[in-house]
Amino acid sequence: MRELSLNILDVTQNSISANASLIEIEVIEDSEEKTMLIGIYDNGKGMTPEQVESVKDPFFTTRTTRKVGMGIPLFKLAAEQTGGSLSIESQVGVGTRVKTVFKTDSIDFTPLGDIESTIVTLISMNTDRDFIYRYKVDENEFVLSTQELKAVLGDVPLDEPSVVQWIKEYLHENCSEISLKK
Amino acid sequence: MKSLEELMAIRDKAKANMTDREGSGDGIRVVVGMATCGIAAGARPVLNALVDEVAKRNLKNVTVAQTGCIGMCQFEPIVEVFEKDKEKVTYVKVTAEMIPEIVASHLVNGNPVAEYTVGAIVKD
Numbered sequence: 201m202r203e204l205s206l207n208i209l210d211v212t213q214n215s216i217s218a219n220a221s222l223i224e225i226e227v228i229e230d231s232e233e234k235t236m237l238i239g240i241y242d243n244g245k246g247m248t249p250e251q252v253e254s255v256k257d258p259f260f261t262t263r264t265t266r267k268v269g270m271g272i273p274l275f276k277l278a279a280e281q282t283g284g285s286l287s288i289e290s291q292v293g294v295g296t297r298v299k300t301v302f303k304t305d306s307i308d309f310t311p312l313g314d315i316e317s318t319i320v321t322l323i324s325m326n327t328d329r330d331f332i333y334r335y336k337v338d339e340n341e342f343v344l345s346t347q348e349l350k351a352v353l354g355d356v357p358l359d360e361p362s363v364v365q366w367i368k369e370y371l372h373e374n375c376s377e378i379s380l381k382k
Numbered sequence: 383m384k385s386l387e388e389l390m391a392i393r394d395k396a397k398a399n400m401t402d403r404e405g406s407g408d409g410i411r412v413v414v415g416m417a418t419c420g421i422a423a424g425a426r427p428v429l430n431a432l433v434d435e436v437a438k439r440n441l442k443n444v445t446v447a448q449t450g451c452i453g454m455c456q457f458e459p460i461v462e463v464f465e466k467d468k469e470k471v472t473y474v475k476v477t478a479e480m481i482p483e484i485v486a487s488h489l490v491n492g493n494p495v496a497e498y499t500v501g502a503i504v505k506d
Contacts, residue, residue, distance in 0.1 A: 201422055210421045213450075270418045314426075321426060324433070325416075325448050352389050356396045361437035366392050370384040 203313020204238065204302070207275040209321060211240055211298060214271060216326055218244025220295065223322075226334040227315065234305040235284070236312070243295040252288050275300065282306035316371045319344070323367060327358040333371075340381050342374040409443040410489055411464040412436075417451035423458035424477065431478035432461070435485045444489055457500060463488060472500040 201207050208225060215223045220242035228237040247255070258273040275298075276286040284301035302309055319333050323346055333344045346358060349367070356363060414420065414429045429448060436444050452460045457474035461484070464470055471494045473484060480498055488494045496502055 206421050206426065209416075209426060210418050213416065217450075274418065274422075317426060317430060321429060321448075325429075348386070349389065352386055353393050354397075356393045356400065360396045360400075361433075362392050362396050363389070364433070364437070366384065366389055370389075373384050 201274055201278065201310070204236075204278060204310050205313040205315040205318040207271075207278060208238065208240065208315065209318040210271045211275050212318075212322055215240060215242035215244050215296065216329065218242060218246070218296065220244030220329065222330045222332070224332040224334070225319070225322075226336070227312065228334075228336045229304070229338070231338055234303060236302040236304050236309075238300045238302070240298045241295065242297075246292040246294050246296055247288075247290040248292055252290050255288065256286075272298070278302070278310050281308040316368065316375060319371060320364060320368050324359040324364045335375050335378060337378050337381065340378045342378050344371060344374075408466045409445055411445050411447065412489070413447050413449045413462050413464070415450070415452040415458055415460045415462075416448040419451055419455035420458045420460065423455075423475075425459040427478040428459045428461065428476050428481065431481040432485070435481050436489070439485065439490065441485075441489060454500070457503065460500075463494070473498045474500045474503055 201210070212223060212225065222243050224239070224241040226237070226239045226241075229235075230237075255272045256276060258270055272286070272288070279286045279300040279302055282303040283306055284303050286298065286300045288296065288298050290296040315335075319331070323331055330346045330350075331344075332346075335342045344367075349358065353363065358364075358367075412432060414425055414432065416425050416429065429446070432446050436446055449462075452458075452462070454460065454474070459476045461473040461476045462470055463473070471488065473480070473495070476484075476498065480495075484495050484498065
């Protein structure tokens with residue numbers, strides 16, 4: 201993957217397939233520690249300890265069209281090649297938490313890339329789910345919650361083109377402001 | 383700065399314009415493969431370009447959705463077009479630059495762009 205935001209888009213599809221109704225994505229940058237933490241937390245159907253071990257194996261997948269699943273292994277590789285790590289906590293019936301640590305000063309650090317595009321794609325393609333996106337750089341934080349947006353929108357759907365456009369601009373303005381304060 | 387108040391205004395406007403989106407059951411369904419293979423090959427900008435183009439042209443009979451692995455990972459990004467009573471059309475190695483042509487020629491005028499389809503690439 202050329203950007204971590206693509207790994208995030210990919211790994212979040214697992215939460216969607218696991219029937220999660222609420223998915224939280226957080227990106228936390230610490231400019232002093234030179235780290236970026238990326239977390240994807242869901243309330244989906246969860247996994248057994250054996251499944252948790254096996255998703256880190258590139259030759260495991262639950263889908264039936266192919267015998268390999270690469271989502272988690274690629275994300276894990278991207279983290280480990282910077283000197284960071286990936287961990288998964290999961291409980292059947294409760295949900296799954298995927299946590300990664302990246303060292304941003306590593307030469308092998310993949311840039312986050314167009315995270316706004318990932319978030320907008322997830323929200324507008326899965327209007328039946330709720331997302332919380334938290335972007336934090338040092339002391340400054342921005343949070344977007346689709347539950348909040350849905351409360352404003354009423355019966356206007358989140359994939360209505362003018363709404364999608366607004367979410368794009370809203371994310372862009374707020375996230376760029378936070379990264380500038382760094 | 384964008385605010386939630388502004389979103390309220392957009393909601394009211396959208397409500398006024400929301401007419402018969404679900405009116406015709408014979409709509410065109412376009413799906414983009416968004417599994418690991420698709421995403422790694424560049425499906426995200428393709429999906430976004432498609433959504434933008436359909437919105438720009440206000441094509442109320444077209445729905446854009448994502449799907450998992452279509453099974454031909456080497457040809458990703460893949461876009462499939464489903465239309466009632468017609469054979470499915472599969473576009474392969476799609477880029478965002480191809481989208482306006484596919485939308486104009488195929489979705490609007492009903493002529494699939496043969497050179498971008500799987501049939502043009504796999505010749506055995």
